[in-house]
Amino acid sequence: MDIKVINNPSKEKLDEMGVFAWPIWEKEVSSFPWHYDERETCYILEGEVTVTPRGGKSVSFGAGDLVIFPENMDCAWEISKAVKKHYNFG
Numbered sequence: 001m002d003i004k005v006i007n008n009p010s011k012e013k014l015d016e017m018g019v020f021a022w023p024i025w026e027k028e029v030s031s032f033p034w035h036y037d038e039r040e041t042c043y044i045l046e047g048e049v050t051v052t053p054r055g056g057k058s059v060s061f062g063a064g065d066l067v068i069f070p071e072n073m074d075c076a077w078e079i080s081k082a083v084k085k086h087y088n089f090g
Contacts, residue, residue, distance in 0.1 A: 003051060003059040003073075006066040009043075014066070019043045022086040031078050038089050040069045047083030052076045 014020065024045075034051075048062040054074040061067050062081070069075075 004068040005061045008064045009066045022088045026084045036073045039071045042085045042087040045084045048081035050078045
């Protein structure tokens with residue numbers, strides 16, 4: 001199960017996806033386990049994060065990145081700089 005990171009997608013791509021109408025989620029510096037019941041696409045507005053899928057390689061991303069998490073993935077989040085992101089499930 002791979003996490004896909006698109007570095008600095010174009011504003012046109014983000015507008016086409018409707019990213020700026022998605023809800024916003026914020027979280028302070030922290031570490032926690034997480035399970036994705038469904039696919040999540042998010043656009044990072046602020047912060048720095050490393051996510052490690054169970055049995056997989058760590059992936060780091062931050063402000064300006066579009067990130068896609070696969071359905072049914074178990075992972076650990078490590079937020080090193082408070083995160084603020086737009087997100088969309090499905």
